[in-house]
Amino acid sequence: GAGVSQTPSNKVTEKGKYVELRCDPISGHTALYWYRQSLGQGPEFLIYFQGTGAADDSGLPNDRFFAVRPEGSVSTLKIQRTERGDSAVYLCASSLQATPDTQYFGPGTRLTVL
Amino acid sequence: RKEVEQDPGPFNVPEGATVAFNCTYSNSASQSFFWYRQDCRKEPKLLMSVYSSGNEDGRFTAQLNRASQYISLLIRDSKLSDSATYLCVVNKGGGFKTIFGAGTRLFVKA
Numbered sequence: 001g002a003g004v005s006q007t008p009s010n011k012v013t014e015k016g017k018y019v020e021l022r023c024d025p026i027s028g029h030t031a032l033y034w035y036r037q038s039l040g041q042g043p044e045f046l047i048y049f050q051g052t053g054a055a056d057d058s059g060l061p062n063d064r065f066f067a068v069r070p071e072g073s074v075s076t077l078k079i080q081r082t083e084r085g086d087s088a089v090y091l092c093a094s095s096l097q098a099t100p101d102t103q104y105f106g107p108g109t110r111l112t113v114l
Numbered sequence: 115r116k117e118v119e120q121d122p123g124p125f126n127v128p129e130g131a132t133v134a135f136n137c138t139y140s141n142s143a144s145q146s147f148f149w150y151r152q153d154c155r156k157e158p159k160l161l162m163s164v165y166s167s168g169n170e171d172g173r174f175t176a177q178l179n180r181a182s183q184y185i186s187l188l189i190r191d192s193k194l195s196d197s198a199t200y201l202c203v204v205n206k207g208g209g210f211k212t213i214f215g216a217g218t219r220l221f222v223k224a
Contacts, residue, residue: 033212040122042201042214043158056210091157098210105157 002026004106006092012112013082021077021109025094032075033095033103034067036088043091049075050098082113115140118204120215127222131192135218137185137202146205147178149187151198152217158201161187192222 005024013019025032030051035043045059051072060066064082069075079086089110093103120137127133139147147164162169164176164185175188185202202215 031210035214040216042118042216045211045213048210048212050210058211102160102163103212105159107157 004092004094004104006090006106006109008109009107010110010112012114014114015082015084017082017113019079019082019111021079021090021111023075023077023092023094023106025073025075025092026104027073029094029096029104030072031095031098031101031103032069033093034075034077035091035093037091037108038088046077055098079111082111084113087111087113116216117141117206117213118202118215120200120202120218122216122218124219124221127192127220129192129194129222129224131222132188132190133192133220134189135187135200135202135220137187137215139183139185139202139204139213141204141206142180142183144183144204144206147176147185148203148205149174149176149185150201150203150214152201153198158214161200189220192220194222194224196220197222 007022032049034046037043048056049069064080067077089108091108093105095101095103149161150158151161152158164178168177173190177186199217201217204213
């Protein structure tokens, strides 16, 4: 079956712009996670959804970051007033249920803020 | 102190060698533990879960030491295809936040 998909695969934007990153989880997976990964680092937790609600958003670095999952499937990570430090690979993962469970990752969106 | 710490390596080993990685975690209430593998410019993929009793999957053995708060991964008879970054993953106790270590890089050479 189809895995986790993320669009776009690459996004280049200018400092101060708004971006949206999309994640399409595996069908039937109720849990969805967003991470960001900088070069040489492991994925850094941002937010976790169980169904439509954000069960844990403690990893969002500041109020410029926001994520939604209105119908419990597709999720969008929104970043306002982007900064150069936001440049990273943004990874989405889904799992059938809440951890502990295998998280299946998408290929990521590489965001570059100029 | 980071919540999950790993030796970044790199570990350079010849084919057929045995190599071991350790990972320490700071939250004693952590409940679930995993090793993920990440190839260059690819997404992480689950290698194995780590159980209190230890578990083995072919050439890979994972151990958990709750008293000392560390997790280990042993790879026997290394293959060229084992070259990757190995990420230690801990699910923080009481919640859903999953913490990844920075990863240990392994290079297996012919």
